[in-house]
Amino acid sequence: MSKRLDKLREELARLQADAFITEKAENRFYLSGFTGSTAWVIVTAKDAFLVTDFRYVEQAQEQAQGFTVIDNERKAIDAIARVLKENGVKRLAFEGSSVSFQTYSDWNKAFEPVELVATSGLIEKIRMYKDESEMVIIREAVRIAEAAFEHIQGYIRPGVRESDVALELEYFMRKQGATGSAFDMIVASGPRGALPHGRASEKVIQAGEMVTLDFGAAYQGYNSDITRTLAVGEPDPKMKEIYEIVLQAQLAGLAALRPGVSGKEADAATRDIITAAGYGAAYGHSAGHGLGLEVHELPTLSTVSAFVLEPGMLVTMEPGIYISGLGGVRIEDDVWITENGHENLNKSTKELLILPV
Known part of the structure; x- marks a missing residue:
């Protein structure tokens, strides 16, 4: 201290x-x-x-x-x-x-x-600058969330309510050592996926729907924040197309994260791809934010961000596309800026998972 x-x-x-x-x-x-x-x-x-x-x-x-x-x-x-x-x-x-x-x-x-x-x-x-002692805790918070994502893949199926998915995620994370959920979980299935902050509801998940999971573990005062979007059975071809666009945007955003890059430039790396694909208007939030003791803290990655990334900063990278009446896709990782680039703390696959029904 x-x-x-x-x-x-x-x-x-x-x-x-x-x-x-x-x-x-x-x-x-x-x-x-x-x-x-x-x-x-x-x-x-x-x-x-x-x-x-x-x-x-x-x-x-x-x-x-x-x-x-x-x-x-x-x-x-x-x-x-x-x-x-x-x-x-x-x-x-x-x-x-x-x-x-x-x-x-x-x-x-x-x-x-x-x-x-x-x-x-x-x-x-x-x-904004996390030291090694903080990163030990944050890495464990990320590990817990990643384990929960792996676990929940065997739980989600047609007929399960979004609220049940959220409850199962929190229960599993607590069993893993978390003090609780980092924030009110987002579990948004089918058309509700068009709500960027579609908190878990009583809606029942249906076959063929995409499900966006945005959650994190609270652990020893610090937080993780992960988003994955998966399909329950074969999804609409349009949603598969959107998923690939978001994935490419997220990978481009990750590639941009290094010392000397501004928050505005990091945001543009994702936004340019989504805009070129014709979905610019469907990407209405920033590319990322700082993470640590609070889920949303400094620095910001946005169209107006003046922050310049430096070693020690921890940010999320989370572009998305949201289509009213159809659904949405968001993919998010937690990233530590290092002297030579960055360390992605998340290892969970980002290829589209299609769960059996």
């Missing part, structure tokens, strides 16, 4: 701020290792504090190594104010996107004369 605090302190020096405060769960965990549901992390130029309540003091002392743990004695705002005063904090950086106006108003009054400095994406930009 010390390297992460060092990077944060460099940012604080740049902002001419004396301290930083966060209550956001992902950023709190990233900086301290604390997994409880209630706490405030305060980092100064020399020290780090974790303010929490009686329920979590012992847990925090065990998890937040190097932090001074403070029992807020049921009034956190006063405990935070004391920390700021005792450490001579005059300018306090906070996360403008996650602090409500009411909280800001309360802090402004309670912390006076401390100046509150709003920041945007301060920790998220540090989190």
